[in-house]
Amino acid sequence: MTRLVGAAELAPAGYAFEVRAAGLRLQAGRRTVVDGLDLSLGTGVHGLLGPNGAGKTTLIRALATVLRPAGGTLEVLGRPATGRTGLREPRRRIGYLPQEFGYYRRFTVREFVEYMAWLKEVPGADVPAATQRAIDRVGLADRADHRMKTLSGGMLRRAGIAQAIVNDPVLLLLDEPTVGLDPAQRVRLRELLQTLGADTCVVVSTHLVEDVAAACTGVLLMADGRLVFQGTPAEIAAAGGPEHPGDSPIERGYAALLARPEPAGGTW
Amino acid sequence: MPASLALASAGTAAIGLLAGGGPADPRLAALPQLLVVLAASAGLSGQEPALDRAAAIRWAPRRALHVVLAGLLAAATLPVLQALGGQPITAGFAARNAAGLAGLAALGAAAAGGTYAWTPPFGWFTVAFFTPPVNAPVLTWMLLPPGDHAAAWTAGALAAGGLLYYAAAGPRR
Numbered sequence: 163m164t165r166l167v168g169a170a171e172l173a174p175a176g177y178a179f180e181v182r183a184a185g186l187r188l189q190a191g192r193r194t195v196v197d198g199l200d201l202s203l204g205t206g207v208h209g210l211l212g213p214n215g216a217g218k219t220t221l222i223r224a225l226a227t228v229l230r231p232a233g234g235t236l237e238v239l240g241r242p243a244t245g246r247t248g249l250r251e252p253r254r255r256i257g258y259l260p261q262e263f264g265y266y267r268r269f270t271v272r273e274f275v276e277y278m279a280w281l282k283e284v285p286g287a288d289v290p291a292a293t294q295r296a297i298d299r300v301g302l303a304d305r306a307d308h309r310m311k312t313l314s315g316g317m318l319r320r321a322g323i324a325q326a327i328v329n330d331p332v333l334l335l336l337d338e339p340t341v342g343l344d345p346a347q348r349v350r351l352r353e354l355l356q357t358l359g360a361d362t363c364v365v366v367s368t369h370l371v372e373d374v375a376a377a378c379t380g381v382l383l384m385a386d387g388r389l390v391f392q393g394t395p396a397e398i399a400a401a402g403g404p405e406h407p408g409d410s411p412i413e414r415g416y417a418a419l420l421a422r423p424e425p426a427g428g429t430w
Numbered sequence: 431m432p433a434s435l436a437l438a439s440a441g442t443a444a445i446g447l448l449a450g451g452g453p454a455d456p457r458l459a460a461l462p463q464l465l466v467v468l469a470a471s472a473g474l475s476g477q478e479p480a481l482d483r484a485a486a487i488r489w490a491p492r493r494a495l496h497v498v499l500a501g502l503l504a505a506a507t508l509p510v511l512q513a514l515g516g517q518p519i520t521a522g523f524a525a526r527n528a529a530g531l532a533g534l535a536a537l538g539a540a541a542a543g544g545t546y547a548w549t550p551p552f553g554w555f556t557v558a559f560f561t562p563p564v565n566a567p568v569l570t571w572m573l574l575p576p577g578d579h580a581a582a583w584t585a586g587a588l589a590a591g592g593l594l595y596y597a598a599a600g601p602r603r
Contacts, residue, residue: 228483253486264477281485325481 177240180363187233209374212384257331475544475601501532522576530585533592
């Protein structure tokens with residue numbers, strides 16, 4: 163299926179990094195969850211790892227412009243995400259899969275994805291084709307006209323991924339996309355992520371360290387609202403030794419980096 | 431939404447029929463508008479606030495239109511009630527109550543989310559319902575004759591306040 167390429171897509175980006183944060187402070191309710199985060203993310207698949215409560219979901223919500231930062235600076239696709247206005251343009255080019263998402267139970271998968279395409283202001287003429295393509299990419303073509311309430315957990319997750327990629331996002335944010343997927347589906351999701359990562363800035367939060375090793379070009383390790391480590395999967399694997407708990411090099415590296423005492427002079 | 435509409439129409443028809451022939455009672459005349467607003471209020475927030483917030487479309491005018499439509503729907507009980515011939519209800523009465531109650535529901539949605547948007551209109555109606563007929567036009571605005579200025583101003587303020595606040599802030603998560 164051919165797609166017309168608009169002038170906006172061919173125009174050079176006016177920014178060096180899709181995501182840029184400096185001294186970012188985020189609050190969930192009154193509690194400060196992320197504090198003093200510095201971050202630059204470009205094209206590629208970035209795995210976001212960390213224990214429960216590290217601030218991964220909160221960070222992704224801020225990148226999706228759902229949560230307004232409480233302090234510091236955050237630029238998403240070259241636009242400050244700290245204000246109330248000026249966010250419509252970046253929002254058209256962001257795809258977002260929340261950790262859990264509500265939906266109209268009577269919608270079919272196709273209607274759900276079409277509705278999300280409309281929310282993202284995909285031009286009306288492109289919506290049917292874009293919807294079909296997104297549903298095909300997550301392997302739900304045979305379920306496209308089934309109602310959302312009839313889907314299993316894994317299918318629902320894939321429907322969520324379909325809505326996140328329907329607008330061909332430049333910044334794709336996936337919060338725990340592998341939850342509920344069976345092993346074969348996880349492998350297919352990794353392949354999809356690698357394909358998307360060629361020209362998209364993908365941020366994937368996950369608890370599954372092996373997903374990161376297989377699909378990510380970069381890794382962000384968060385603990386207690388701070389960035390503990392940013393590098394490649396190989397660098398994480400290299401940080402671990404036989405004395406650290408874990409079944410694979412990257413798991414041992416993960417344990418080693420989280421156990422390491424905070425170096426003087428702040429985060430790195 | 432189909433369930434809400436069915437509930438609202440059935441309720442309006444039932445009240446119209448039950449009240450037929452009885453003495454004129456503003457409490458019965460105001461009840462259908464309340465029912466419609468209550469039924470419409472649940473739709474004031476979507477199924478997934480995070481995805482709604484991340485959307486690129488202009489929400490403010492759509493939210494405002496939504497509240498206006500809910501108000502119009504509530505005002506549309508007027509011809510139904512007149513056709514059923516129960517209560518002597520006037521256009522001014524129906525319009526004022528529809529606007530004020532829809533504004534209250536919008537305030538509720540902005541403050542507490544669509545699930546609880548029904549509480550302010552329902553609560554105020556209950557208070558007005560059980561307030562003895564004393565001179566308290568602000569408290570019992572929805573039961574007074576359409577000519578009452580204080581009641582009209584109260585309804586107008588609620589309508590404008592609810593509309594603007596909800597359009598700007600959106601439903602609470």
